[in-house]
Amino acid sequence: MLFGRDGEIDLIADFVGGDARFASPVLVLSGEPGVGKTALLDVAADLAEKAGRTVLRATALEYEAKLTYGALNQVLHPLLGRLPSLDEVHRRAIAVICGLEAGSPPGQLIAGAATLALASHAARATPLLFVVDDVAWLDLASAMALTYLARRIREVDIRILVAARSEIENVFVRSGFDAHILAPLSDESADALLADRFPALPANVRGRIRADAAGNPLALLDLPAALEGDPRPLRDPLPLTDRLTSLYAQRLRNLPPGTREMLLFVVLAGAENSLTIENCVPTQEGRIDLPPAEKAGLVRLNPRSGRMEFRHPLIRSAVFELSTSEERRRAHAILAHAFADDPSRRAWHLGQSASAPDEEVARLLEQVSDDLLEAGNSARATAAMLRAAELSPRREDHARRVARAAYLGSLVTGELQESPRLLADARPAPSDAPSLSHVIAAAFHLLNSEGDASSAQRLLIAALDALPGSLDATDEAIVEALFTLMSVGFYAGRSEFSVASRRQLDRIVPEPHEALALLDRAFTDPARADAAVLDRLDAAIDALRFTSNPVQITRVATAGAYLDRVQFALEPLWRVVEDGRRGGAAAKQIEALFLIGNDAYFAGRWDELEQVTDDGLRLCDELGYTLTAAPGRFLRALVDAARGHEVAADRAAEQLLLWAAPRRLYALAAYASHIRCMLELPHGRFESAYRHAASVSPVGALQPFVPHAVWLVFDLVESAIRSGRTEEAAAHLRAVDAAELGARSPRLDLLVNAAGALADPEQWRERFSAALAIEGSERWVFDRARVHLVYGEQLRRAQATAEARLQLAAALDGFRRLRAHPWVERTLRELRASGGGEPGADPLTPQEAAVARLAATGLTNKQIAAQLFLSPRTVSTHLSRVFPKLGIESRGALRDALDHRSELLH
Template sequence: MTMDRRRRSTGHGEDENVVLLGRDAERAVFDRMLAAVDTGESRVLVVHGAPGVGKSALLRYAEHAAAGMQILSAVGVESEMELAYATLHQLCAPLLSRLEQLPGPQRAALETVFGIRAGDPPERFLVGLAVLTLLSSSSEEHPLLCVIDDAQWVDQASLQVLGFVARRLLAESVAIVFGVRERPKELFGLAELEITGLRDADAHTLLDSVTHGRLDRQVRDRIVTETRGNPLALLELPHGLTVTQMAGGFGLLRADTLPGRIERSFLTRISALSEPARLLLLIAAAEPVGDPVLVWGAADRLGLTPKETLAEGVQEWLSLDAHVAFRHPLVRSAVYRSASSVDRRAAHLALAEVTDPQADPDRRAWHRASATASPDESVAAELERSADRAQARGGLAAAAAFLQRCAALTEDTSRRAERSVAAAEATLQAGDLDVARRFAEVADRAAQNELQHVRAQLIRSRIIFAAGLNQEAPPLLLRAAQRLEPFDMDLARETYLVAWGAAALLAVHSDSLRTISEAARALPARAGAPRAVDLVLEGCALLVTEGRAAAMPVLQQALAALSNPSANDALIWVWVANGISAAVWDEQAMRVLVGRVVEQARAAGALAELPFSLTSLGIAISWTGDFTATDVIVTEIKDVCAATGVPIAPHVELRLSALRGRAAEAEALIAATTEEAGASGQLMGVTVAHWAAAVLYNGLGRYEQALAAAEVCTQMAELWVSVWALPELIEAAVRADDTDVARAALQDLTEATAPSGTDWALGVLARSRALVSKDGAENLYCEAIERLGRTELRPELARAHLLYGEWLRRGRRRGEAREQLRTAYEMFVSIGMEAFAERARGELVATGERIGNRTIEASSGEELTAQERQIALLVRDGLTNPEIGTRLFLSPRTVEWHLRKVFAKLSITSRRQLGDVLPPSEHASTPQ
């Protein structure tokens, strides 16, 4: 790779207009990318390869070739990796004037993370959606090229957001190009271009161009082989070796040492500079934003003059114009790493002194910390304040870094214990469990009183719980809760609930769960009105110690408290809240509560939590038989999981396939879920899988298999889904002539449902009692139909009609049976429950009625892709393109692109026509 010396002005300082040797294929990739963006498409490319191989030069080529495009650029800086959103701010700074055009929540998110306003921490993916909207809006005026070089040094928050944005681009005139040594996990799955060394012929040409004098052919071949055609290594080689060494081939190193060899070559040449020039380079290496005012201000602090002479002395390495930029990133790292600790501290101190404490307090604090070799309370306090701001901006990793350094610089032992707990807490939230554990141990060793020891134990217990479901976590959390009681009873109660939840999720937990429940019951009454979390804890503890009848009144109060929109603090316990609504058999409260949580998560862009809330909502809506809405939720769960890279068990998809009666699809999901959940001790997953199997096989009339699945499910100690499986067990046992099992299950179902008094509970109980009853079955079936008819649980109502019809037919009351079976059949067909519909059709035929084997018809949108269908349904329900984009984490332009394809496939021309060609849905866009 050779470069001419013609310069052009760019958005980030002076750069060189490059002529690339031997890179025709790579240039063609960039040319095609830019051509596609010019036509309104989006492109993403991750350019990766070893240091010195030419990635940066190719990125500069892309910028030069992007004639007429807007160019946004950013460079990762190693010393800035702990500052959340630092690189994102670099990239988006030229677009900040457009923030007013963003929807309110998105604008607030970006203003918060960029320090323009104070506010609560925005979710990482809401920030991503805001950046996506910002880039999409900007590209409507001119196509946009975003270049992020040295992505291996981009802060984690920025990299996660940029990876999210890159995966959501589709129909925008935007290209994003990353230059990186090795692809980080945040960029996996994106289009990539690996840059390797030059071909031998090109490498020989480049070597010849920088070699003064002839080289023996064998020596030249060896040089090319050992450098593996690395362009920078070939260019730097003459600077690192004498003429005789070159001629003799001495002193060459293996290719795997090239980065170090190139850096040493740089340092050899830099060492010839004057001491002030070297110190100026160090200041520039320590200053991450490339601000010449800061660099020269720090230089003045250290007495580096005259400016003109210094600038001339470093111009081979550093551009000091409108933006400070190193000619090659390895120069920055070489200069910084090779400097003495004394010089590095001096450079950081000078930079801290010239950094505005009002405009950039966090970077100033970081410079001060880097300049400090021993404990210093003033620096530690400043870091502590910066950690609060980093947390407010959503930078959990940055907050953890500030708090870790804060704790290390704290001299007072008691205060170090407090700050180490805070560091462990932030580090746990950032996901670095090993480091969090170390700081928890530091906190315990430094603790000066019992409360500090307790707080250290609590965070250690939470770290163990976060590390995975295991038998160790519940007793540790219980002990932490007990030790907290004398100091903070509210926190103690919350910790008891965490311990209870940890025990409830484990496959073998009955002893721990009872112990925790008994300890919670023994707590003194809370002064004042109970909080939602207090009621949840009391109800859950009663559920284990006294049974459902005793727990039901408290659980109903807890559910009412959780349903209050002002109970935001309780929404942390969504899984418990959903369990409570199941325990009290209140299907409407279940949909309202979980639906509100989902809407809040969508509005906040909380993609990390959203799949779990969507799973609860999908299960809740599946009870209503609205498979269209449930399908939309399944698609959204998959979209969100794809965006975050975090998989989730397919509980909703499994439930849906079982209700539909699609044996092959359902059995595959059941087997996979059972295996994965069983291997990881996820009791809930195993229970859901067996519950789905019981539903599937009852629909198919394979009662022995349904009985086996339901027995496994109900014999588990899980507290929620196993109860839902009891009606399946009763039906399967009756049909398999196992009345003893049916009667025992009915007793369990009675204890679980009777105390609630809801139509759902009593309707299912009446239907199940009718199956077992010898006398009075008809009245019970009629009661079940009446009660379930007052709910929105259409599948349960249809099954009541089916069972009543089957009972009537067996009693030779064919006319009445036909009426019930026909109702059941029509309901099953309209819902989409194929297996149960076929079962009802078979019963109808047995009554002598002639009925065709109706296939459940596909909707008009069957030919649509899952995402197209999802968008079409949301448009039909009245959502605008921006609203859909916010929900699905797409830009409005991408939504419009999908919608045009929907119109073409359905042969319609307007949004209004979607209501005529798509099936009705009561829950597609807004939970009830």
């Protein structure tokens, strides 16, 4: 099976099938080594044989390039039985070429004419396909004979399919035949190939291989073999197999020694360096050594950056593989000197040039690791920390740094399963207390793999309590311990856990890390996030535009999750996702995907939610992040519940409960209750819905450190009122009003006002109208549709059926757009009860539909009026009614809206 080559296979099928569109009898495939030319030639041979063609195949070999007629000998052998049918001159020429008779090789003209005569005679009986691979290595005599044949085929069915690494090397292109350039595989096809051939390959490693292979199928198939058993599979550059190295080895070895040294500088200096490579060269003479590499097609100058870049990432790896360790250390030492004014890069190169333990260099590398993480280079940050550990003279420093690398790998790059091995290496001696770094890494692993929040909390609290006095806000280990402790508190969902976290936070001086403070105030207790906290949160989210740190991005975005701020962090979150797909921050990629899914749920982008949660859950399975999968399963189950996939939603809720119960993870129990509440509401099972909603937080309170309660306010109040619990609903609304929850976001304002309207027997109309008039509430498609629904239900009960139908029609449109089928059915029941239309009824009148269809084609009101014999004013009136019925605001959206309407009606 060939991935991503459907277009080429169709092209070849038409070619070998004799499609009349091919005026030329020659099809040339050209592309870089390993791009899949030979595989396509194999496909062509199979297709040709099935179509009844005789396939004549030859592969040109470099060591036979000087063997006269060597390739022609290969390709003509299957036709030798027809030699007696040729005239004597041509028969004798072919016999000599194929070694059947002794004699001097025939001249070019005779050889070409003989080849044409033999092929034409054979083709009169059976169509032929000549297949020649690696034509760059064709001996000149064979090349001339075959091109002679190609240019003189007449009245016989002969096709010639050839492949070469480049158009320049291709004798057929030089003879005037066009080449079809075989492009690298797309990222999607490359990922499908890797997943098919290497299903056990972790997603972050797969992403890194995909990035380095740059769509080269041979590299995609060989790089996993080179990484097999490698404890650090994401090192830079990736190692190559012998086969991959050989693709470039000869071209590299043919370069002058100075040029090869210069290429090693280009590899080791890194694409991020701000100096041109010439600034790093130790001698004036070295500056002229790169042109041979340019001429060989290995590097090119980027005119924008002024830096040399490799034409393919594999060349970087080949240069590295063909260098010696001593050559690399020397180059790193020179680069360390060249980057004297850049402390981070200087430290990196000093670390790579060192050959013995050196605490000063190790300390510099530790700082470099933090800088690289801040810059978004998470894989290299982990590598720097591990190198710092290797260079640590003292055992305790070595252990601390290895533990820090284990934590970074688990937290950022997705190497959770690698953590136990590194922690074993970092285990302190029996007489030594474990370092805080070791405790953090162990606690993080316990929480995210096994979900053991209690053990994780005990480890962290004991380690922090062992530190006397205040906690230093500038100490990275202390800050990370507190972040992990806060994560423990969230998943545990119990006040004693959060109180323990808050006690440790209160020890920090002078001020806690901004993201830490925001997670504490805005995420764990959103009902009490005052205006000052919201301002800080908004400023921090806005500042994400200027950072590439995946940890910072996901933590700040998470802080805004319960307060509907994720929408403002979507662009940075997608950057984290793309980084993970390239083999970078895979663990943060999971979190970013689920945060995007969080916003997609409330904004009604449910198809997108299904995609991002599928991607995130697949990564969780591949990388072993069992607990981290819970938010993704929760979000997906909410959509399943709303779309009528009740079995799937209920199964997800049950799985969350089964996993949470023995570990006492109340956050997951809240997820399960929320899912089951949403399963009951569209069917009017309000008693059960109330029990599920009330199980998350006591009625009449927004319990501290139970953030999920703010997402269930409207559900709890609706189910309470519909099940006859008006006092409970009123008590809960008093708690909501006291917390001023509606001031936190337009969505919460919409729902708080609607919940208040449900419980207000006097002014419910005004309050519903006020809720729907809240600026920005249109974004929250599902919640707004639910408010229209309950408003319509109230109006129908008040005998205001005409008004009720308007509200119910708006709700129906929203639910249909989301394909929320149980909610559509509930709305239709109300519509029928109010005397409204039947299921599937068209909300547009025939004339409105006609006007809308013409407007969607781009006609003006005046042109529409002329066609329908109406006045332009009447056309304008019809459109003013059409837009709200279709849920759009402009003519530009008409076409899509009408297509969607057609789907619903049919």
